[in-house]
Amino acid sequence: MGSPWRHVLSQVLEVLVPGFRGQTLRFPDLGAGSCRLKRLHLNGLCLNSHFAKQIKSRCPLLEELELRTCVHMFQEVTSCSLKRLIIDTLANATKAPFVITAPCLVYFQMSVSVGCYANGISVHITDSLLKAFVHLRCYGETFSLENQRSLLVDLRNVPDLELGGFQTKAMHIEESDKFPVFRNTHTLFLEECFLDKHDLYDTLEALGIFLQNAPCLRKLTLQGCMFEEDSSMEGKFVRKSISLPHQGKKTFQCPQLKSVEVIYEVNYDSQLIELLWGIGRILPDVTVTLTNFFVDQKLK
Numbered sequence: 001m002g003s004p005w006r007h008v009l010s011q012v013l014e015v016l017v018p019g020f021r022g023q024t025l026r027f028p029d030l031g032a033g034s035c036r037l038k039r040l041h042l043n044g045l046c047l048n049s050h051f052a053k054q055i056k057s058r059c060p061l062l063e064e065l066e067l068r069t070c071v072h073m074f075q076e077v078t079s080c081s082l083k084r085l086i087i088d089t090l091a092n093a094t095k096a097p098f099v100i101t102a103p104c105l106v107y108f109q110m111s112v113s114v115g116c117y118a119n120g121i122s123v124h125i126t127d128s129l130l131k132a133f134v135h136l137r138c139y140g141e142t143f144s145l146e147n148q149r150s151l152l153v154d155l156r157n158v159p160d161l162e163l164g165g166f167q168t169k170a171m172h173i174e175e176s177d178k179f180p181v182f183r184n185t186h187t188l189f190l191e192e193c194f195l196d197k198h199d200l201y202d203t204l205e206a207l208g209i210f211l212q213n214a215p216c217l218r219k220l221t222l223q224g225c226m227f228e229e230d231s232s233m234e235g236k237f238v239r240k241s242i243s244l245p246h247q248g249k250k251t252f253q254c255p256q257l258k259s260v261e262v263i264y265e266v267n268y269d270s271q272l273i274e275l276l277w278g279i280g281r282i283l284p285d286v287t288v289t290l291t292n293f294f295v296d297q298k299l300k
Contacts (some may be wrong), residue, residue: 011061012039027051029059037065045162048073055079058164072116075099083107092116105129112165114138120147123154132158136165137189145170156180163191167196172206182214186256192224200226200278208252209284218256225292227271252282263291 023040027045028039037059047067052074055062064084065077072207084169085102086109092098098117101124108129110121114137132155148170155161161182164241169185171194182188188210194203203226211217258281264272272290279288 010038012040028053029115033165034058035060037062037153041066041068042070043068046071046072046073049075052076052078064194069086072098077102080104087111089113089116095119100124103128106131108132109134111137112143115142116140117147118144121151121154123151125154125157127157129158131160131162133162134164135162138165149173156182157184158182159184160187161185162191163193164191165195166193168191168194168203168206169196171210172198172202173209179209179213182210182217184216185214186216187219188214188217189221190223190225193222194225195228200274204278204280204282205250207279208250211254211257211283212252214254214257216256217254219259219261220257221261221263224265225262226275250282251284254283254286257283257286259287259289261289261291262291265293 025046027042029050034054035058038061040059040062041064043116047070055065056076056078059079060081062079062081064088065079065082066084068086068088069090071093072087072089073093075094075096077085077087078099078101080103084104084107085100086107088109088111090113092113092115094117097120099122102108103124103126105125108123108125108131110133111264112121112135115188116138120143134151134155135140136148148166152166152170190207194206211220260283262272262275262279276288276290279286
């Protein structure tokens with residue numbers, strides 16, 4: 001990437017490094033053409049603090065930033081024009097919280113791999129953000145409960161929210177009034193959440209606390225939540241009896257929520273029965289439907 005490419009920089013720039021194996025190909029200076037840039041897609045690069053400074057001060061029209069399989073050595077993404085941000089991290093070398101400041105952001109997607117952003121992620125946004133998808137691919141093992149809770153607070157005003165990999169304890173707070181209120185959230189999709197080792201009814205209570213603090217929620221989807229699915233064990237999971245207690249479980253109020261969809265891949269009959277029964281107990285006014293990921297999803 002020599003200097004000639006700087007002079008032909010258009011409104012769209014895409015740089016892909018196929019077969020990335022950890023080589024440190026650094027992103028060069030954008031040059032004077034950066035002032036016209038509206039879309040920037042990068043894959044397989046090493047991005048340092050100079051890259052972040054260019055985004056902040058030299059890309060006043062940038063609306064879309066997509067970073068996939070990149071090594072991040074910077075601590076912030078700051079842009080007053082950015083509307084769409086996708087970050088799928090391969091590695092992160094910062095020793096401070098990662099800060100995103102984008103007051104015009106409409107769509108936000110971020111995946112957190114094992115060992116990345118151990119000091120947390122802070123998202124400074126406004127009511128312009130309509131959809132957010134945050135997936136902790138480390139399943140919370142290297143992203144602390146405090147960091148998970150802080151991120152939930154930052155996302156509390158997003159209408160369409162998708163979360164992956166969040167732990168039970170991140171949502172199970174004894175004083176439910178201390179849990180953030182998701183006043184604007186009407187669609188919630190949880191994928192592979194509540195998979196840390198807890199009793200089913202503790203995880204259901206954590207879910208109930210979340211839902212009770214989302215008063216406008218209309219649609220809830222759970223995919224791969226509450227218990228781990230292992231396709232190699234399909235057909236081998238057998239339980240002779242199922243015990244479903246009738247007393248002593250909390251119920252939660254979510255007035256606009258009328259239906260819950262549970263998407264599953266492996267049919268562990270007994271666990272699904274317990275999960276459906278448990279959801280029905282904590283949310284007595286909702287209808288729960290089962291969807292087989294490999295069958296029903298393909299028909300849609």
